Amino acid sequence: MATAETEKKITHADLMKSFWRYIWLFQCGWNYERMQSVGYCYSILPILKKTRPGEEEFKEAFLTNLNFFNTNPVVGAPLIIGAHIALEEAGASLETTEGLKVGLMGPLAGVGDTLVWALYNSIIFSIGASMALTGSVLGPIFVLLFVFFPYLAVRYWQFTWAYKQGVNLVTQLGGGIIAQITEFATIVGLIVIGGFAPSIVHLNIAWKPAIAATVQGEAVTQVIDIQAQLDSILPFMLPVLVTALAYWLLKKGWTPVAVLGVLFVIGFIGGAIGFFG
Amino acid sequence: MTIVIALILAALAYYAWYDTLGPTFTMTVRPLISGFFTGLIIGDVQMGLLIGGTLELMALGVYTYGGATIPEYSVGAILGTYFGKASGFEVGIALAIPAALLLTQVDILNRFLNFIFVHRADTYAENGDDKGFDRMMVRYSHMIWGFSRAIPVFLAIAFGEPVVKGITSFFETYPWINKGISVAGGILPALGFAMLLKIMPISKYPAFLLLGFIMFAYLKIPLVGIAIAGVAITLVYQQLKLRKAEG
Numbered sequence: 402m403a404t405a406e407t408e409k410k411i412t413h414a415d416l417m418k419s420f421w422r423y424i425w426l427f428q429c430g431w432n433y434e435r436m437q438s439v440g441y442c443y444s445i446l447p448i449l450k451k452t453r454p455g456e457e458e459f460k461e462a463f464l465t466n467l468n469f470f471n472t473n474p475v476v477g478a479p480l481i482i483g484a485h486i487a488l489e490e491a492g493a494s495l496e497t498t499e500g501l502k503v504g505l506m507g508p509l510a511g512v513g514d515t516l517v518w519a520l521y522n523s524i525i526f527s528i529g530a531s532m533a534l535t536g537s538v539l540g541p542i543f544v545l546l547f548v549f550f551p552y553l554a555v556r557y558w559q560f561t562w563a564y565k566q567g568v569n570l571v572t573q574l575g576g577g578i579i580a581q582i583t584e585f586a587t588i589v590g591l592i593v594i595g596g597f598a599p600s601i602v603h604l605n606i607a608w609k610p611a612i613a614a615t616v617q618g619e620a621v622t623q624v625i626d627i628q629a630q631l632d633s634i635l636p637f638m639l640p641v642l643v644t645a646l647a648y649w650l651l652k653k654g655w656t657p658v659a660v661l662g663v664l665f666v667i668g669f670i671g672g673a674i675g676f677f678g
Numbered sequence: 679m680t681i682v683i684a685l686i687l688a689a690l691a692y693y694a695w696y697d698t699l700g701p702t703f704t705m706t707v708r709p710l711i712s713g714f715f716t717g718l719i720i721g722d723v724q725m726g727l728l729i730g731g732t733l734e735l736m737a738l739g740v741y742t743y744g745g746a747t748i749p750e751y752s753v754g755a756i757l758g759t760y761f762g763k764a765s766g767f768e769v770g771i772a773l774a775i776p777a778a779l780l781l782t783q784v785d786i787l788n789r790f791l792n793f794i795f796v797h798r799a800d801t802y803a804e805n806g807d808d809k810g811f812d813r814m815m816v817r818y819s820h821m822i823w824g825f826s827r828a829i830p831v832f833l834a835i836a837f838g839e840p841v842v843k844g845i846t847s848f849f850e851t852y853p854w855i856n857k858g859i860s861v862a863g864g865i866l867p868a869l870g871f872a873m874l875l876k877i878m879p880i881s882k883y884p885a886f887l888l889l890g891f892i893m894f895a896y897l898k899i900p901l902v903g904i905a906i907a908g909v910a911i912t913l914v915y916q917q918l919k920l921r922k923a924e925g
Binding site: 602 | 804
């Protein structure tokens, strides 16, 4: 009995094996049918082999962990895998571990996508791209440094933290921490997008109609600078409008590629005839 | 020589996707990085920075949220930088955008075809064959992703030179095409922001979006400043809310 217990114990080496499997191949094999399922299974498999030594129970756990799974790969997935390992070690049933996965993947996908892609990446990549456009190699190097180290650290930290927290984690996350982090990320994200969108989206009216008029008996041509008029009403009006249009189309169920097509056509025709510039 | 470069850049396109699916060490799938690496490989770093930086600003905030398909900016940056070196930035960027758009179809096909791996995985699981499953993951699970990008890059570079020369003279004859593309390039980032806004509850917090806009458009605060102010404002908001909840 005692030996069986020690055999099921997860060692540091097991943990690291699972972590590096997650790092190397987590989203390889991603597909529309079950998304990250095979990558998740690949990451957890060495643990299952240890916690479920019987042939049938291993097969069952193997199959179950090929269920649909999708969350943010950077902030989210390592946390779920870490907590899952703790539950496995504690002898949890497959229902419990599947409950953990399904319960956390949705909320963490929202938090992760907002924090990692919308917020963090938008900031570092806009800084990097602006530097690159001035001809400085420091632009991409800055981004590489701010991707490599923080990404690895945040993934390792989540994974080991979630494992140590183990069973407590599920109740803790249920107790409002996730909601609070989500709200924080959402609000900061919205503020940043409010400032980013007009700074990155460029659209100006280049067309300046000339109107021939007679002023006090003298013929003059008056050139109307439409863009300057718009700026005096609301700066960055056109970028805001075009972003609103894209948002509205997406909300109506258009695919991103279709919206891109519309934007491209508007911009291309407008630019080609010289109306926009 | 062209064939060697074509092979190396094809390998870069493969790596770019493998990196994103797995280790995410370098984010080479982003055009800023793939453009930079291409520049290093072909010996024209400045072109890599220009093409990569320009595409990056277009693609800012455009990510594969929940598995959405987005334009293939990494292939765009690789080809744009390569052909930009020979024919100039204008030609490079004018090739990069259509190339990125064309390959979106490949991405959809790729994400569909990968169902093969789940079905094989089911069979391995039923037989309890974890070794076989591991082998499939390590050797094959990234192949459809990688080759679907590497092959177009290889073909474009290995056989594209006469075609590109033709395209170059075409653009010189019709300058309005470049004007159209540059305006379109300016508004494409709107898609990224729209995608971000769609996953966020704007109707719940409309004031914060406006605050960011005011800070940029009227107060002219640089972007990093807006981000820092955003953190401060959010902390205050959450503290006030917490105090209210505590009574």
